[in-house]
Amino acid sequence: MKRIFHHPGKAAPAVISAALLAGCQSGIEPVVPAGTDAYATIAVDPAETEMAAARYGLRGGDVVSVAVFQEPELSRDGIALDAAGNINLPLLGEIRAGGLTTGELARLIERSYAAQYLRDPRVAVYLDESVRDMVSVEGEVELPGMYEYRDGLTLLSSLALARSPTEVARLDQVVIFRDVGGERMGGVFDVEAIREGRMPDPAMRPGDVVVVGYSAVQGRYRDFLRAAPILGIFTRF
CATH class of the missing domain: 3.10.560.10 (Outer membrane lipoprotein wza domain like)
Incomplete structure (x- = not known):
């Protein structure tokens, strides 16, 4: 142990x-x-x-990958949430991910990119490693x-x-x-x-x-x- x-x-x-x-x-x-x-x-x-088990909220130290469909320069692998539960993404900067499920985080990233940079973006977030x-x-x-x-x-x-x-x-x-x-x-x-x-x-x-x-x-x-x-x-x- x-x-x-x-x-x-x-x-x-x-x-x-x-x-x-x-x-x-x-x-x-x-x-x-x-x-x-x-x-x-x-x-x-x-x-x-x-x-709580069914709805896993991301925490500081978790590692995720963000895939933006047909936008490889915006996709990132192995991003670790900092102690405050934040991640940094291209163009968007700091995003609050702590407490969100991977699906909720994907929707948040889609809305953020759609607001300024992309038309109808599609995003997937994968949990690579949990604390x-x-x-x-x-x-x-x-x-x-x-x-x-x-x-x-x-x-x-x-x-x-x-x-x-x-x-x-x-x-x-x-x-x-x-x-x-x-x-x-x-x-x-x-x-x-x-x-x-x-x-x-x-x-x-x-x-x-x-x-x-x-x-x-x-x-x-x-x-x-x-x-x-x-x-x-x-x-x-």
Whole structure:
């Protein structure tokens, strides 16, 4: 499974979630829902999922080819959308392609050329390469980073990709952040309850961010055990 480390500029979800988890650990009312409410909060309508799969919107990093019928000098192969979802075409300059299907982009290019340069242009757009869907696992795990999404991925299998939570992880304070209907949502999940079968293992979606909280109590205990031989607390009999 391919793993990509975060750049510093992508740390915002971790900073936000750390503040939320700190509030949970100090006894303050959680900012995001927990328990069964957490499952309801990040639930995605299956019909919406199927519709999104059927209608693939182009994204930054995707590579497309644009064919303008009988106009080879205007056709281009292997154009990569920039981070903002734009492409550059002859005569037209920058075109906003992000969020459009290949068919919608073709119609937009036809209208743009017809408005100034060509009579009844015909355009086809082909998707050569799409950006991989990813999930992010952060916080108290052995190998935080971004991992390629695959069908059937769940919270537990996502944690396994990150080599599981650390010994100081707060397993009842694991947050999933998700975009639902264009709105950023989040829920707190209890990994121990999931492992024991008392709660379902939530399915992951592309773009999800998982953050595992830190247990101050376990952290102090770990530090104690590490310092014990130095302090001479334990004696061999």
